[in-house]
Amino acid sequence: MHRLLTGPLRVENLTVAIPNLPARLQGIKLAQLSDFHYDGGRLSDALLEEALAVTNQAEPELILLTGDYVTKKPEPIHKLVLRLKHLQSRAGIYAILGNHDLKYQHSKTEITQALTQIGIGVLWNEIVYPLGPELALVGLADFWSGEFNPKPVFTLLDQMTPRIVLSHNPDTALPLQKWRVDLQLSGHTHGGQIVLPKIGPVAAFLKPMRRATPKPLRRWIPYLSGNCYKVVEHWEWAAGFYQLGNNQLYVNRGLGSYRPGRLFCPPEVTLITLVNSPSCSLDEFQKPTLLGKVL
Template identity: 70%
Template sequence: MHWLLSGPLSVEKLTVNIAGLPASLQGTKLVHMSDLHYDGKRLSEKMLEQAIAVSNEAEPDLVLLTGDYVTDDPSPIHQLVLRLKHLQSRAGVYAVLGNHDLHYSRSKAEVTAALDSIDIKVLWNEIAYPLGKELPLVGLADYWSREFHPKDVMNQLDGATPCIVLSHNPDSAEILQKWRVDLQLSGHTHGGQIVLPGIGPVVMYYKQAVRKLPRKLRRWIPFLRADCSKVVKHWEWAQGFHKVGTNQLYINRGLGTYSPGRLFCPPEVTVITLTSH
C-alpha cells in the first residue's frame, strides 16, 4: 500500500495501570503490533522496516503480536519471518493468530511453523509466563474459529493474579468480562481505516449510508462492496484504550491497509508501560 493511502506510521505510547502488579514488574514495557497483512499489496517494506526499528528502539521487555500476518495465501509468511526475526526483546516475542491466518485448511499450521522457526511463540488457547508466574500471558484462539473456548483457558487462572490476554478480535472482550483481564490486546479492525474526527469510524454508519446510495453506485466504491459493518459488532472499540466492565482493552490500528486506504487513522506501533498506583 502506497504511503499516500496508508499514511505515515504512528507510534502510540501509553501507561496502563495493573492492580496488584508486583514491584519487580513496575515499568515493564510492551510493544504491540497487529494486522500486518504481508502480501505485497497492503504493507510496504519500508513501513515494516520502520515498525521493527521503532520496536527495537523502545527496548521492550516483551513484543506482542495479535494476528493477521498474511491476508489469504499463507505463503508470504516465509518472507515475513525473515523480517520479523530482527525483532528484539528481553523476554521474547509472543503471538496469536487472526482470522486471515486461518483462511485455508493449511494456513494455521504453515503460519505457526514459520513464526516458531524464528522463536516467535504462537499461543492458541495457551498460557505462558515470559514475565514470571505473577503476570500470566494468555493467547486465545481466534474469535471466529471453532476453537474459541476461553472458559477452558481462563478458568485455569487465579482471579487474584493479574493477567494479560491476546485476542485478535476485540469483540471477545464482551465474553471475557466473566474473568479478570487486566489488559486485553487486540487488532482486527484496522481502527476503522476511514475516521472522521469527532465522529468516529465511517463504518459505524455503513448500513445507513448504503441504503441511501443507488445500487449501481455501490459497485464502484470498494469500501461498500463488502459489508464492513460485520467485521466486528462493537465498532465503538475500533481503536485505542477502553474499559469493558472492570477489564481493560487496547485495540491496535494495525500496520496493513486495505483499499481504499486510511483517513485520520494511521498505521500503528504501540508502546505500553505497565504500572500500579
C-alpha cells in the same frame, strides 16, 4: 502501500495500571504490533522496517503480535518472518493468529510453523508466564475460528493473578467480561482506516448504509458489496484504550492498509508501560461488568 494512502507511522505510548502487579514488574515495557497483511500490496517494506526499528529501539521486555500476518494465502509469511526475526526483546516474542491467518485449511499450520521457527511463541487458547508466575499471558483463538473458548483457559488461572490477554478481534471484550482481564490487546479493525474528526470511523456506518441501499445497487458501491460491514459489531472500540468495567482493552490500528488507504488513522506501533494500581479484592473480579455497570 504508498505512503500517501497510508500516512507516516505513529508510535503510541500507553501506561496501564494493573492491580497486584509485583514490584519487580513495575515500569516494564511491552510492544504491540498488529495486522501486517504482508502480501506485497498492503504493507510496504519501508514501513515495516521502520516499525521493527522503533520497536527494537524501545528495548521492550516483551513483544506481542496480535494477528493477521497475511491477507489470503499463507505463503507470504515466509518472507515476513525473514524480517520479524530481527525483533529483539528480553523475555521473548508471542503471537496469536487473526481471521486472515485461517483463510485456507493449511494456513494455521503453515503460519504457526513459520513463526515458531524464528522463536516466536504462537498461543492458541494457551497461557504462558514469560515474565514469571506473577503475570500471566493468555493467547486466545480467533473469535471467528470456531475454537474461541475462553472458559477452560481462564479456569486454569488464580483469580488474583494479573493477566494480559491477546485476542485479535475486539468484539471478544464483551464475552470476556465474565473474567478478569487486566489488559486485552486486540487489532483487527485497522482503526477503521478512514476516520472523520468528531464523527469516527466511516466503517461504523456501513451496516445502516447497506440496509438502506437497494440490493441491486450494493454491488456498485465500495464496501457495500462485500463483507466489510461484518468486520466488527463494536466500532466504538475501533482504536485506542477503553475501560470496560473492571477490564481494560487496547485496540491497535495495525500496520497494513486496504485501499483506499488511511485518513486520520495512521499505522501504529504501541509501547505499553505497566504500573501497579491499588489492589482489588477477589469479590471485585468475580462480578461480571460491562462499561462500568455491574451485570
